[in-house]
Amino acid sequence: MARALMKGTEAIAEAAIQAGCKYFFGYPITPQNEIPEYMSAHLPKAGGTYVQGESEVASINMVMGGASTGYRVMTTSSSPGISLMSEGISYIAMAELPCVIVNISRGGPGLGNILPAQGDYRQATRGGGHGDYHVFVLAPGNLQEAVDFTQDAFDISQKYRMPVMILADGFMGQMMEAVDIKPRKTEDPKSNADWALGWFDERGGKRAVIYSMLMNPDELEAHNTKMQKKYELISSNETRYEHFMVDDAELIVTSYGTTSRVCRSAVSNLRDKGLKVGMVRPLTLWPFPNTAYSDLPKSVKGILSVEMSAGAQMVDDVRLATLCDLPIDTTGRWGGHSPTVRQVEEKCEELLKKAINK
Amino acid sequence: MAKGRVTVREEFCKSCGLCVEACPKKTLRIADHLNPKGHRPVEQFKPDDCVGCAMCARICPDVVLTVYKID
Amino acid sequence: MSETQVFGMPKVWKSEVHTHYCPGCTHGIAHRLVCEAIEELGIQNRTMALAPVGCAVFMHQYLDIDMMEAAHGRAPATATGMKTVRADKIVFTYQGDGDLASIGMGEIVHAMNRSLPLTVIFINNAIYGMTGGQMAPTTLLGQKSTTSPTGRDAKVNGYPIRVSELLATLAGPAYIERVALTSPKYIIKAKQAILKAFKNQVENKGVSFVECLSTCPTNWGKRPVDACKWLEETMMPYYPLGVLKDFE
Missing domain, CATH: 3.40.50.970 (Thiamin diphosphate (ThDP)-binding fold, Pyr/PP domains)
Known part of the structure; x- marks a missing residue:
């Protein structure tokens, strides 16, 4: 085709x-x-x-x-x-x-x-x-x-x-x-x-059985x-993931699916401004790409999970993947709304400012 | 002279008695001894009266009985 | 003088296995009739079956054919999936009254209506067996169970469902018959019905359904012989035997 x-x-x-x-x-x-x-x-x-x-x-x-x-x-x-x-x-x-x-x-x-x-x-x-x-x-x-x-x-x-x-x-x-x-x-x-x-x-006159009840606890x-x-x-x-502009990043934006498109634009725009932001995008949600987060460069000071869900859900896996070593924040929209590029940019700028002032 | 014969796979019998009830010639009864599963198996105590009609085997839920017709 | 075997174990029955059914439970009879039908039609190598959730969940241990356990009540849908992919195979479900008429009422109605050639063996013993004698959709009015301790009350629990009659109102089914497993004369008729239900599928004649009135001596609290009598005297008047639908 x-x-x-x-x-x-x-x-x-x-x-x-x-x-x-x-x-x-x-x-x-x-x-x-x-x-x-x-x-x-x-x-x-x-x-x-x-x-x-x-x-x-x-x-x-x-x-x-x-x-x-x-x-x-x-x-x-x-x-x-x-x-x-x-x-x-x-x-x-x-x-x-x-x-x-x-x-x-x-x-x-x-x-x-x-x-x-x-x-x-x-x-x-x-x-x-x-x-x-x-x-x-x-x-x-x-x-x-x-x-x-x-x-x-x-x-x-x-x-x-x-x-x-x-x-x-x-x-x-x-x-x-x-x-x-x-x-x-x-x-x-x-x-x-x-x-x-x-x-x-085809099995030579032998039957196949598919069952899911195993009464014997050993079995x-x-x-x-x-x-x-x-x-x-x-x-x-x-396990699959994508790293986008993470090499010298100080802040990592992480998201999957549609929100990753918003984040990609935000990361590109912030890079144009000289801000060191990168993105980690899990392509497999299970298994979760833990190494995508554990292998981040030493320059990374924090992670922002951007999701279209109230309270964010993937962020829990990000915390587990980083063993809570990094400060992690979330932003997003929900209920049928999607976050805007500007919203992600502003949140990134705010987090970077905080990190510098620390 | 028996017109039929019944064999019992004793170890598979659960002593339910449905065959005893179904036998038109009342040739079957529950035995006194136990099988390895702890049930008293059915036995044919009047083999000469068996007509080989297989009513017993038809109602047996455990395929315990094999029936032969004697000509 | 010569001797001929007139009744023996069908080849499809796994001879070395003890069934887990209670003494006198008529599940074993239904299993055997299914085995006999499969053997007589020579379809052992192309039959695929679905065991229900309920007492017959371990049915796959007793019949030497391709089998899978379905989720509770879903066997008609699972069978639809199988038959859709393998139209060359003979697919049957074997379900109890809790499985088919309660949780799986939606699946059976639509499978019967879809009329994809399947065979359904429905065991109606007016109670939940496996879980310990709770009220089923088929439990008779006034019948005691562990969840209708004073007897089924229509005001609270509704009325026992006559599944065969209900399904017979559909345009889809090719054949529906209610039989009983309580005496040799009824069992001979049940055998003919089950054989026909499989033969219909071999001949690609749509979906066939055989309701088998069965006993549950343990949960009815009756001796096996008395359970058969109770079925004939109490259940049969409410669930009359006979052909409810036949395309021929």
Whole structure:
């Protein structure tokens, strides 16, 4: 596909199809409706099927059923819908099934509104549902990343057999940018015959069983331990981040997704004024890129976390990553508002002044 | 002369007695001894009356009984 | 004089495993009938099933077929996902009344309405078994349970739901029948119904549903034989046996 101007939601949908996803299960919710709409129009042409679930609860369980066969499947939703899916995501994680979940997040809690927000950070990075599990979470900051991350999400979910989430706020879903969507090489579903259902003959007349209830505490402990080892492996192999102008920085702005675009402009403007500001942008929210913060140059005197969530959520992980060694402040807007470039600049200038006066 | 024969997988029997009730010829009863799981298994105490109808096996929830017809 | 085996263990039944069901619980009968149907249709190598949350959660230990545990009540949705991806497979769910008619009422209604070829085995024993005898949506009026200690009161708890009748109002289902597992004559009929429900799917004839009236001797506080009698005398008048829908 040639470079084309596309809306975020549609770019994600097409990227998924080009990554070999032929089965989509979802339920309408704003601001992500273009994804199921796109899928319902384009999947049949790609030899696949779109199924509209009767709820998000049903949709994620359809995803679980589809995933159990070893084929690439996905669902998309927005914040309140992801809450409803959390039970299913916990089951999918426990059953070690691969699937991709996209959250085009909106304002909350409750129904909130349909405008962009980043209030689902904790839900996404702490799993959302019950039990000791993680979802691999990718946070694109532009639409080409949204495309690439969606395709990576399928590869990673297959490689580690776990749910992978794209956490993109409503801006990412609704804005348009030029994207290049290439077909991704995918595994033969039959290569999953060692664990997936539906390959009885291929396994030589042996059945497969997928279960998540382990009544024996020794078995459950062993299974949980195995999953934790997998998470450690993922953390060391797949953690991603971007450093922007951090080399001699005195103040680090940190943000992900849409807010990182605001911060990038602010950092560039402040650099033009001669102020030593840089940016750390996590691309994976879980695993959180701790080294992106522990490896900062000695010149750094403080960190500012910029988020579209009341009280800020990612800042907790930043504190953990820095072992609270650096002063950390937050700014942002919430409830459907986004912070302005000027707001971030002013906060940076204020913090730098404080640091100098110390 | 027996027209049928029933074999019992004693260790799988839970002593529920549904087969005893279902047998039209009343050839089955709960035995006195215990199986390894602590249940008193079913036994065919009147084998000569068995007609091999398999009513016992049809109602057994634990697939304990195998039934043969004798011609 | 010669001897022929007229009744034995179906090959699909995992012979070496002891089921965890209480003595006299009719789950085992339903399991066996499913095994027999799978064997007779020669579909063991292409059947995928979903165990519910409830007493049958460990069903995958007893049947030698591809199986997965579904979340509570969600088996029809999970089955929809499986069948959507693998239309060449035979997919069935096996659910109790708490799973299917309470928490999973939404999923079953929509799966039946969607009419994607599936087979649903519904075990109605008018109580929650696994959790210890609590009131189910199918618990009869006046029936005592651990959460209706003085008997189910319609003013507080509503009325027992006749699931098969409810689902039969939908345009989607191909076949709905209610059977019982309390005596050989009913079990022979139940076998025919379950066989048909699977055969329909083999022939790509939409979604089939068999409700099996079952006993729960432990939580009913009855001996297995008495539980069968109670079912026939008390449950059956409210949940009459028979075909509620048949496309043919």
